[in-house]
Amino acid sequence: MTRSEDLFEQAKQTIPGGVNSPVRAFNGVGGTPLFIDKADGAYIYDADGKAYVDYVGSWGPMILGHNHPKIREAVLNAVANGLSFGAPTALEVEMAQKVREMVPSIEQVRMVSSGTEATMSAIRLARGFTKRDKILKFEGCYHGHADCLLVKAGSGALTMGQPSSPGIPEDFAKHTLTAEYNNLDSVKALFEQYPQEIACIIVEPVAGNMNCVPPQPGFLQGLRAICDDYQALLIIDEVMTGFRVSKGGAQGYYGVTPDLTTLGKVIGGGMPVGAFGGRKDVMQYIAPTGPVYQAGTLSGNPIAMSAGLAQLEALCEPGIYEALAEKTKRVAEGIKAAAAKHGISMAVNYVGGMFGLFFTDAPEVTNFAQVTKCNVEQFKVFYHGMLDEGVYLAPSAFEAGFLSLAHGDQEIAATLAAADKVFASMK
Numbered sequence: 001m002t003r004s005e006d007l008f009e010q011a012k013q014t015i016p017g018g019v020n021s022p023v024r025a026f027n028g029v030g031g032t033p034l035f036i037d038k039a040d041g042a043y044i045y046d047a048d049g050k051a052y053v054d055y056v057g058s059w060g061p062m063i064l065g066h067n068h069p070k071i072r073e074a075v076l077n078a079v080a081n082g083l084s085f086g087a088p089t090a091l092e093v094e095m096a097q098k099v100r101e102m103v104p105s106i107e108q109v110r111m112v113s114s115g116t117e118a119t120m121s122a123i124r125l126a127r128g129f130t131k132r133d134k135i136l137k138f139e140g141c142y143h144g145h146a147d148c149l150l151v152k153a154g155s156g157a158l159t160m161g162q163p164s165s166p167g168i169p170e171d172f173a174k175h176t177l178t179a180e181y182n183n184l185d186s187v188k189a190l191f192e193q194y195p196q197e198i199a200c201i202i203v204e205p206v207a208g209n210m211n212c213v214p215p216q217p218g219f220l221q222g223l224r225a226i227c228d229d230y231q232a233l234l235i236i237d238e239v240m241t242g243f244r245v246s247k248g249g250a251q252g253y254y255g256v257t258p259d260l261t262t263l264g265k266v267i268g269g270g271m272p273v274g275a276f277g278g279r280k281d282v283m284q285y286i287a288p289t290g291p292v293y294q295a296g297t298l299s300g301n302p303i304a305m306s307a308g309l310a311q312l313e314a315l316c317e318p319g320i321y322e323a324l325a326e327k328t329k330r331v332a333e334g335i336k337a338a339a340a341k342h343g344i345s346m347a348v349n350y351v352g353g354m355f356g357l358f359f360t361d362a363p364e365v366t367n368f369a370q371v372t373k374c375n376v377e378q379f380k381v382f383y384h385g386m387l388d389e390g391v392y393l394a395p396s397a398f399e400a401g402f403l404s405l406a407h408g409d410q411e412i413a414a415t416l417a418a419a420d421k422v423f424a425s426m427k
């Protein structure tokens with residue numbers, strides 16, 4: 001028995017399913033989850049001491065690689081001053097200014113402690129501001145586990161075969177409308193049906209919770225125009241894409257301006273953080289300046305702000321995003337080429353530092369229906385083959401992969417050699 005297996009058995013006794021977040025349980029691929037001891041650069045190390053090239057990156061935030069000296073130093077310096085005050089700090093001001101500089105649509109920002117809190121708060125604000133109850137999301141997009149957003153959701157909800165969840169009253173869920181990603185007509189139809197009732201559209205600007213599905217040209221711009229026509233707010237959920245797809249997030253990359261943006265783990269450099277922000281007139285509508293209530297005892301935590309700021313500052317150096325995109329392309333195209341060499345059909349998507357691998361005959365994957373038709377059984381075999389070869393991918397066919405700047409030639413070559421070997425065995 002490996003140490004991970006032993007720990008998993010123990011964990012199941014005292015933690016539901018042995019994990020503190022469902023996708024970690026390996027339900028999407030079968031087998032025992034790796035228990036992780038430490039991580040450094042492009043590598044994570046499991047409890048049995050085996051090293052893996054890591055394409056999960058703590059689900060997105062580790063853009064500089066794990067345990068980056070600049071972030072570690074910032075955290076250690078902050079720790080020396082105390083862990084939490086529950087009072088304003090200069091660090092929060094610096095963070096807000098940095099976010100505004102990098103993402104200009106964010107005129108004002110409020111920090112929270114997770115992506116779920118960010119989207120939940122942004123939705124409440126949009127509803128309060130517009131005085132409308134309905135919201136529109138897309139099938140296969142995941143925005144955290146707030147009640148109104150756990151309807152036809154992606155990520156773990158999809159992996160577990162539970163598009164929505166018990167415990168959410170029908171009276172709440174009925175206010176959540178779902179449209180098809182990359183299908184503007186499906187959005188227009190809902191607005192025509194409820195012209196005065198939809199408070200906002202919330203969208204993943206590159207869907208990363210149904211594997212990785214970028215927006216078709218004009219899709220995000222079309223959402224902007226529809227929101228303008230119907231006086232609804234556009235919320236771009238950049239929990240995954242923010243500071244990963246480009247310095248200005250996916251909104252900067254695709255040139256679309258939302259009313260509100262939600263940010264998550266990436267903004268904390270690995271610490272538990274989130275944020276929501278946007279138009280000043282909308283943000284002024286939350287407490288204490290406005291009537292919509294939103295709060296958090298540990299929000300803007302100084303350790304998290306220090307870690308996040310250190311990362312954001314490093315990401316502002318020139319050439320970072322070009323390098324990240326180039327590495328990502330090499331990995332995604334390299335894996336696709338290795339599959340083709342062994343007669344296995346595969347499509348890949350990639351934008352900035354995120355990518356998706358699809359076992360499909362389709363030349364490209366642009367929507368949720370196509371994602372669900374991909375061959376999950378083939379993915380599982382590939383997944384465990386790669387794991388055996390020392391490559392750690394997200395343990396689900398419905399999650400995106402993430403590169404870091406620490407992924408160098410050696411790690412990429414090792415990944416492609418592993419893929420070649422695994423595909424050869426899958427023929």
Ligand code: PMP
Pocket residue numbers: 059114115116117119142143144145155204208209237238239240264265274
């Ligand atoms: N929005 C998106 C786009 C996400 O990918 C996630 C989580 N991966 C969330 C929101 C929720 O964030 P958290 O898990 O930190 O609550």
